[in-house]
Amino acid sequence: MSGGTEIPVRVTKVTPVAHRIKRFRFERLDGRPMPYFSGGAHVIVSMNDNGHLRRNAYSLMSPPYDCSAYEISVLHVDDSRGGSSFMHEKVREGDEMRVSHPVNLFQPDWRGRKHLLIAGGIGITPFIAMMEQFSREGAQFELHYAIRSRDRGAYCEDLVAHYGRHRVKIYCDAEDNRIPVARLLDSQPLGTHLYVCGPAGLIDGVLKSGLESGWPEQNLHSERFLSSQPGKPFSIELTRSGKTVHVGHHESMLEAIESAGVDAPFLCRGGACGQCETRVALCDGKLLHNDVYLTDEEKASGRKVMLCVSRFEGKALHLDL
Amino acid sequence: MAIAFKQETFRDDFSYRNSAENIRRFPFPFDRDEYMYAVNMEPHVKGQKGTAFENLIDIDEHYVAEMRDRALVLKEDPLRYQALPHMMAAQWDTLELLMEEQAVGFPEHFTLARNGDQWRWINRPLGIDDTFTFGDRSTLPCEPLEYITRQAQGDFCIVDQRDGNLWMDAGMVTTQADWSLDFDIGMNFMEWHGPVPLAHQMGVFDRALKFLLNLQQGKPTRRFNWTMTINPRLDTSPENYHKWGPDRATVTTGNVGDKVHLRVEVQSLWRLPRSNAILFVIRCYLMNMNELVTVPKWARRFPRVLRTLPPELIDYKGLTRYRQTTIDWLSKFDDGEPTSPGTFPD
Numbered sequence: 001m002s003g004g005t006e007i008p009v010r011v012t013k014v015t016p017v018a019h020r021i022k023r024f025r026f027e028r029l030d031g032r033p034m035p036y037f038s039g040g041a042h043v044i045v046s047m048n049d050n051g052h053l054r055r056n057a058y059s060l061m062s063p064p065y066d067c068s069a070y071e072i073s074v075l076h077v078d079d080s081r082g083g084s085s086f087m088h089e090k091v092r093e094g095d096e097m098r099v100s101h102p103v104n105l106f107q108p109d110w111r112g113r114k115h116l117l118i119a120g121g122i123g124i125t126p127f128i129a130m131m132e133q134f135s136r137e138g139a140q141f142e143l144h145y146a147i148r149s150r151d152r153g154a155y156c157e158d159l160v161a162h163y164g165r166h167r168v169k170i171y172c173d174a175e176d177n178r179i180p181v182a183r184l185l186d187s188q189p190l191g192t193h194l195y196v197c198g199p200a201g202l203i204d205g206v207l208k209s210g211l212e213s214g215w216p217e218q219n220l221h222s223e224r225f226l227s228s229q230p231g232k233p234f235s236i237e238l239t240r241s242g243k244t245v246h247v248g249h250h251e252s253m254l255e256a257i258e259s260a261g262v263d264a265p266f267l268c269r270g271g272a273c274g275q276c277e278t279r280v281a282l283c284d285g286k287l288l289h290n291d292v293y294l295t296d297e298e299k300a301s302g303r304k305v306m307l308c309v310s311r312f313e314g315k316a317l318h319l320d321l
Numbered sequence: 322m323a324i325a326f327k328q329e330t331f332r333d334d335f336s337y338r339n340s341a342e343n344i345r346r347f348p349f350p351f352d353r354d355e356y357m358y359a360v361n362m363e364p365h366v367k368g369q370k371g372t373a374f375e376n377l378i379d380i381d382e383h384y385v386a387e388m389r390d391r392a393l394v395l396k397e398d399p400l401r402y403q404a405l406p407h408m409m410a411a412q413w414d415t416l417e418l419l420m421e422e423q424a425v426g427f428p429e430h431f432t433l434a435r436n437g438d439q440w441r442w443i444n445r446p447l448g449i450d451d452t453f454t455f456g457d458r459s460t461l462p463c464e465p466l467e468y469i470t471r472q473a474q475g476d477f478c479i480v481d482q483r484d485g486n487l488w489m490d491a492g493m494v495t496t497q498a499d500w501s502l503d504f505d506i507g508m509n510f511m512e513w514h515g516p517v518p519l520a521h522q523m524g525v526f527d528r529a530l531k532f533l534l535n536l537q538q539g540k541p542t543r544r545f546n547w548t549m550t551i552n553p554r555l556d557t558s559p560e561n562y563h564k565w566g567p568d569r570a571t572v573t574t575g576n577v578g579d580k581v582h583l584r585v586e587v588q589s590l591w592r593l594p595r596s597n598a599i600l601f602v603i604r605c606y607l608m609n610m611n612e613l614v615t616v617p618k619w620a621r622r623f624p625r626v627l628r629t630l631p632p633e634l635i636d637y638k639g640l641t642r643y644r645q646t647t648i649d650w651l652s653k654f655d656d657g658e659p660t661s662p663g664t665f666p667d
């Protein structure tokens with residue numbers, strides 16, 4: 001399989017954590033230890049939804065040095081394309097599933113003199129593993145965590161209790177508390193690296209503030225939860241395999257191609273890693289690039305497309321697959 | 322089966338030789354009769370028994386002598402080992418990987434007993450039996466990367482991944498083909514490959530970098546590199562150029578068989594778990610021409626490959642002075658018969 005070796009696991013625990021958030025614990029079927037990973041890593045969880053294969057990326061939140069199990073937290077999103085609904089409504093303790101080996105596209109810069117973590121909502125999950133690792137390795141860190149309301153904020157009390165108020169600060173929207181981003185970014189010691197994960201608005205705002213207050217771009221890190229956007233159905237011709245594939249309203253090109261039995265490359269399924277970059281052989285219409293991998297120039301050229309998140313509108317699209 | 326480790330030298334009297342058995346497991350890199358330049362990466366998976374690919378980290382009859390040579394190099398020049406401070410997690414990752422692979426591949430020679438963070442490592446060929454706390458630097462006699470790479474064949478570089486590039490931030494390099502860790506430390510992937518001819522224009526490094534940035538845990542990859550070395554000298558470093566550079570002018574028709582060596586590097590690349598860094602293992606194999614021609618397929622193929630080398634590569638690999646002499650000598654063993662596909666002996 002193109003996405004890497006998968007590990008068969010059993011769901012050994014499902015824990016409701018907050019409003020619409022559940023935690024899932026996976027242990028290996030063969031009883032062997034899980035691979036160690038680095039804070040910020042994610043896995044792709046493969047779901048068998050009545051014969052329909054769904055694959056979603058979730059950040060690992062268990063301690064990176066604990067290889068007895070992997071844990072993820074899943075927010076049941078309102079406009080779920082099926083993945084988070086499946087996890088919330090169908091997955092039960094004892095079920096067998098498959099997870100990929102960990103992939104880290106949000107690795108801490110180990111040179112950082114201090115790590116400043118900014119989370120919004122479910123964007124907290126990669127930081128939970130990162131903080132475990134920082135704290136074990138004696139690295140300096142600080143978490144600023146924005147939640148909409150107390151009942152929606154996952155792990156707030158646990159994190160404060162574990163790391164102390166000097167290292168974990170919670171900001172509750174419902175109580176009119178916001179992260180004072182500009183002030184925070186202005187007052188950091190030299191050599192600090194910043195990491196932000198959460199809704200697009202938060203990420204954009206924090207990165208913009210960082211650049212405006214003179215931070216080097218290399219010290220600003222972010223991870224976006226991109227997923228395939230729904231849109232008008234369309235068809236693609238695969239020139240090498242000679243297949244015509246129909247992409248449905250809620251489906252991504254990658255998913256449709258996989259359903260057609262064509263093994264396409266992938267890694268993050270979120271438009272960030274570049275693995276599913278595919279050459280466009282013919283495009284009579286408009287490519288809707290939703291990834292953050294291709295440069296604006298490459299997007300404009302229309303010669304490449306990322307299968308995992310992008311779409312197409314128009315008459316004909318031929319891909320080199 | 323236990324390996325009989327040889328007592329031999331890679332300097333002065335150059336007593337290094339391959340046994341008949343070891344010749345057959347040599348990782349001959351050419352799978353056809355003409356030279357082809359390519360990224361040539363393939364999954365690093367276990368191969369046939371009796372080859373250098375039987376295990377993912379290879380130990381052979383030269384292990385003990387190579388480790389002794391490394392110790393001599395380090396004594397003269399401690400900067401052959403360097404690690405920048407942010408690479409400590411990657412150092413422990415590497416120690417774990419090498420101990421695990423050596424213990425699994427060669428249980429009669431190495432044993433690793435893990436009890437939580439308390440580890441016991443037994444290296445019988447080198448007479449080491451140490452107990453230490455994994456993750457605690459103070460429980461080892463030196464840094465973890467130095468400790469384990471004094472006990473593992475090949476050179477080792479750890480590259481950190483950040484800003485969409487790879488950075489040479491730690492390594493143990495004493496068996497190198499004319500490059501220097503001390504010079505390259507802190508450089509990125511494009512910088513340290515700067516001197517390589519032809520490949521940049523072909524976009525090889527852009528593709529290779531893109532590929533490596535997405536290298537996955539549990540899916541190591543490998544490629545071959547090769548050059549030629551006069552005398553079985555492991556340490557052909559720029560620092561010691563004055564010692565080995567002049568050797569290249571000593572090749573004559575009479576001594577090709579003994580002096581000229583094919584030098585092959587099996588380079589494996591591993592995504593490390595705790596640090597997300599990449600470990601580059603550059604495992605060097607040397608075989609002289611007398612040994613090479615004992616395998617008829619290789620005796621036919623190697624002169625044919627040498628004839629088709631582009632001039633830029635002849636220069637870059639430093640073969641200019643003795644390539645023709647070597648081809649002439651080898652041609653006696655090439656009867657013009659076709660060769661079988663693949664790299665292994667018939």
